[in-house]
Amino acid sequence: MANMFLSRRNFMIITLLMLLTLIEGLLGDKGEKDLRVKSLSRVKRGWVWNQFFVLEEYTEQKPLYIGKLHSDMDKGDGSIKYILSGEGAGTTFTLDDSTGDIHAIRRLDREVKAQYVLRAQARNRETGRPLEPESEFIVKIQDINDNEPKFLDGPYRATIPEMSPVGTYVIRVTAVDADDPSYGNSARVVYSILEGQPYFSVDPKTGDVRVSLAEMDREVREQYQLVIQAKDMEGQLGGLAGTTTVNITLSDVNDNPPKFTQKLYQMSVLESGPVGSVVGRIQAKDRDIGINAEMKYSIIDGDGRDSFDISVDASNLYGVITIKKPLNFERKRSYTLKVEGSNAHVDPRFANKGPFSDVTIVHVSVEDVDEAPEFDSPFYYVEVPEDAEIGTVFKMVSARDPDAANNSIRYSIERMSDPEKFFYMDITSGSLMTLLPLDREEVSWHNLTVLAMEMNNPSKIGSVSVAIKVLDVNDNPPSLTQYYEAFVCEHAKAGQLIQTVTAVDPDEPTGGQHFYYSLAPEAANNPNFTLRDNQDNSAWILTRRGGWSSRTQSVYYLPIFVSDGDQPAQSSTSTLTIRVCSCDADGNVLSCNAEAYTLPASLSRAALIAILACAFILFVMIILMLSLRRQSKKPYLTKEEENVHENIVRYDDEGGGEEDTEAFDIYALWSPRVEPLANYSKLRQDMLPEVQSLSRYVPQPCVSRIGEDGTNVHGYVLAKIYEADSDPCAPPYDSLQTYAYEGEGSIAESLSSLQSPASQTDHEYDYLNDWGPRFHKLAEMYGVSDENIPMW
Template identity: 50%
Template sequence: MVGKLHHRSTVGLRHRAPGSQRVRRSWVWNQFFVLEEYMGSDPQYVGKLHTDLDGGDSAVKYTLSGEGAGSIFTVDQTTGDIHALSRLDRETKPYYTLHAQVFDKATGQPLEPESEFVIKVQDINDNEPKFLEGPYSATVPEMSPIGTYVTQITATDADDPTYGSSAQLVYSILHGQPYFSIDPKTGVIRTALPNMDRELRENYQVLIQAKDMGGQLGGLAGTTVINISLSDVNDNPPRFSKSIFHLRVPESSPAGSSVGRIKAHDADIGKNAVVEYAIVPGEASAVFDITSSGHDEEGIIILKKRLDYEMKKTYTFKVEASNVHEGYHHLGLLKDTATVKVTVLDVAEPPAFSKPSYNFEVYEDTPVGIIIGAVTAQDLDVASSAVRYSVDCTMKSDCCFDIDPVEGSISTTERLDRERSAQHIISIVATKVNTPVLSSHVIVTVHVLDVNEFAPELSAPYETFVCENSREGKVIEIIGAQDKDLSPVLQRYTFRLPPQEVNRSSFAVWDFGNNTAGILTRRRHFRRHMQALYLLPVVVTDSGFPVLSSTNTLTIRVCACSRDGTPISCSGEALLLPAGLSTGSLVAILLCISILLVTLVLYVGIRHQRKKGTLMSSKEDVRDNVIHYDDEGGGEEDTHAFDMVALCSPKVSDGDLLRESALKARSHSCPLKQDRLAVQDYIQQRLQDHTADTNCPPYDSLVTYGYEGNGSLAGSLSPIESETAGADEDLKCLRELGSPITSLIEILNKLDVQSDSTGNAGV
């Protein structure tokens, strides 16, 4: 197919009148085509370039530029004819874009603007269809109905699908019928036969053809192979190889042992071939069980309990084999049934106890020889034999018992103690008289019952505290109890105060009912200087028989606390004692210190009395009053004011006497540094003088002042009671003296010396 490219312009271009204007015309052209794969000997004519300025006198020249100009395409410069010089392939390049131009040969000037045109390569059917992804494979379930989709394949053709029928494909099956069919236009493959059975044939090879030109004669064709496999469905039931299986088993076989194996075969594969075995319900299902071996699909028959030849010699039952997975719906249930016959073989057996184990109870401290129970065993074989019993004394605890060899009655050989051992395990042996090598064992557990012989007690030596600013009804401690008789889980404890303490105690006991109790305050505002320590008796009672109880002492200290209840300081005992020192130990230590102080005072007093007269006759410096100020007088008991025995009275203590004398001897403002040094030197000198003076009376000491005598109706005339607020400041000033008095005061403070309400003091 050829075309012509023509350009029109004004007539007489070369001879136009001066001043006339040329009117430009556009190129007029038809589509240029060239056949691909041209096989001729001459160049293939494509088309012609022409302009109306060409008068046929060869005065114009045509030129060609663009894709393939000069190499693939050429133009006759005089006539404008275009030819193709080489063989073209549309599938390689479907079209070429070129530019045409016309020039005046005389002047070499272009007569018209350049024009663009296209040469299109015209398609021929020179490419066959191709299956680019072959060979193919597909799977379809067996027993599928006709028309079941298998897969779809597609071929490609490189020819022009828009021109002619060179790329119009038609599919067909060359080999593989009558099992499968293919849609000629879409290439969809479907089953063509119903109920294809995988167990008969599993794989199919199908040859597919794709032909262009719509399948007409002369068209090109391509082929491919598709391998189609039938996938398995559960369409076959399991089958036993025979209808009855014979098995034998000795009666001595233990429970859980294997009796034998049976097998059913399934023609399916994979999960569809998994077989599940079950014993049809009946008498034998309580004796036998069956499980699958897994790897070889066998059924293993096992014993659920021991067999007895004397009781039953044969068992007959049915076993069912079925598929675990759902079967093909047209075939119904997929299962098979076989009969199993088990023969029991007779075996000589040891005696059999009437129970698998025995449990007996006995109270502790039961007299020796008391029978606590009996065991029974018998020979179940056809030739029955007598049985003898014995204790397998392999453990020390087993030797606490004996057994009658004929009757099997068990008795104690020693007194039992539950607190030492609450349970005894005995191994009893039963032996056949006719066959001693055949014996059996049974375990007997003896539980020793408790006799309530231990009183309960608090679970710990509780020591707690109460704040001085504590409110009434506050729980200051939670207490528990313990008992050597039974564990707390089985025991029930109650807590209370002794009857004599119920109304007068500052604390109460609240029993929570769960083997614990709380200690509550019954008043508010405790005072350390009045009483720093409380010893609270608590009665703990158990629930045994007979009921036992004990009285335990709870130590409660009075402490100064912060607002949130945190203790800041407690009694001197709590501060001074190391961890683990008990209250009794502290009382003993304080008693020893008191005896030593009293002895020292008496000794010094006797020596001083020998050397001097009374204290009132002393004419020494007034500063001497610090250590021998006279007694201010008592009341009705004034005659005992200077009794040396009174120094040892528990109602008055040396520490407070010393403290009161020190307070009387100074003003309530601390002295200046130089004054403190002078007083320190004086006190040191006086202490040395009195130490060396064997006649110094006992009144001339720091520990004699402040004893006023008990029962004075007038009350105390001492300024100590009225100046309690300044007591701490006074002690601070005495410490600053740095003298031996400082050491004495430090000792008193560590012992937590507190002044009582009468103004007297006690250590």
């Protein structure tokens, strides 16, 4: 198959080589050398027998002939059939199966696909049998200059410092050409600058942009824009070109000194301005920007260097003048400051251009204000003994008007600082004195606020704190720490410790408390107990004998005398109660005066639980009884009984009893025959003795009956009834107040004795209807005249 592939290009190359050989013979050695160089520079590939070449971008309508397939077995009689397969076979390339001619039927673009790999085979047209093995060949797309250079990273941005020297590197620009760089000059690019001269230049081969003009000043011009061109074909005529822009910014350097906007500043400040308050601001401007424009300020001279200070603000551009010390218009009314402003960051490359600082003068005037009075001390501390007499002057405060007018001052105590008014302040002299007795044990410190006010301007008030410490005086007697109650066992022996006592004293002497203990003088020779002072502010109570018996004497009272060691000495007497108790062998108390201090040892836990259980059962039974009692109540007055009398009063509370009916005229119910009884002046008594003389009002037969038989209860009751009925101040029975039923839910329950909790039977009230006849029978029995019987 070596002679199977014969393209038109191969034929042209062979022809060209033959012409070159002929020319070499004609031109000689020199021409031979030149032609050899030319040929070597133009022809880049050696001839390959199994490949075809075709130019890209073929635009004619008819198919483009590429080459021819041929087999040595082809006799030209059409018995051989050529077959084409591989990339683009049938779509991009077509084959005449009889002649073997290959054509391109589509436009080819090398930048899309640079070559196609195809396979060719010759077969017998009738039998389809391969005549030769399948062979592979390549169709290469030959490049033409159809793509211009492109800057894929453009547009470009770059920053360089101002005042950069010539040749300073700025940035590199790169253009890419899609054409084949290995064939011809289609992809060989050169760079040139179209806009931006004379400030910048570009290297034609590398694309490096550099500074071409010295000392470019940012303050004059900050932004530059360059237009750079990239052209292929090594820049020759007919080459394609592309452009891009490069934006270059000059960054600032500290090459300018600062300048104050004013050579003299005038400022004023109130003398009352607090330390640290702002007086004014100054500025030294700099043509530079950023950190190169940042300033620092300092006061380098002037009579206000000690009274004022200067600092830079948050922007690091302005100088802020503040008060360093309190000002006083009366002492000094103006100040002069010499202020220097300089760059905070100096570039050493430009240090030789001169001083990067400037100086200005600041004149500050102090303005007068009406100031509050000032005390001669910022704080007062005073000590006063608690026994100081009322009216004692213990401190004098002094204040003055700081203004030139020097107005008079009046003093007072701020009300809230002394709400109980322990102290008094003299309004003119400032003398501080006591107004009430002091007691260190109640209040040990007093913190007063003293006010000073100008006479001519009451709104100007000065204040000062006065701390008063109340000093201790030994004015409280010591006493035992608590109420002590000791016990001594019946089998105790002499010298046995039964109680340790301590004392307390509200006073606080300087050297600390020291108490002295002893028995009171009346118990100095006590035969039963003695006291031992331990000299450590405690004392022991000891027995002086044995043989104690609670039957003989169960309680002893021992007076103890306690005194302190301060001057004047204070003392007190306390009584210690000592009980004689029966104890076990270990000294544990069993009982004292029939009052158990501890449970008997024989009482077990089971017995204690049984006692508690019985108490609980008893409590439950009481609750149940009360509940049954409430449930068994029922109304005692039915509808038939509602007409007992027209004056029946019902209560759901305890009420006032009979006194609630005082407004009712009960005399209308009395018979005229009993009017003589109204002459008696005796008032009814609710509480009368059971045994008294009944002979004053009771008829004689009744008295005689009682006298005959002292046990005649019937006669005794009759006499009592008659006595009650004869009382003109007692209401008649037909105005009886019924309390038998108070309604459901009354928390007072029943107050009437007609229904007792012990009785479960209802009372009968019909005796009110038949009481008159019964009483007349009784009167006839005992011989009582009808004239003395009330009408019912």
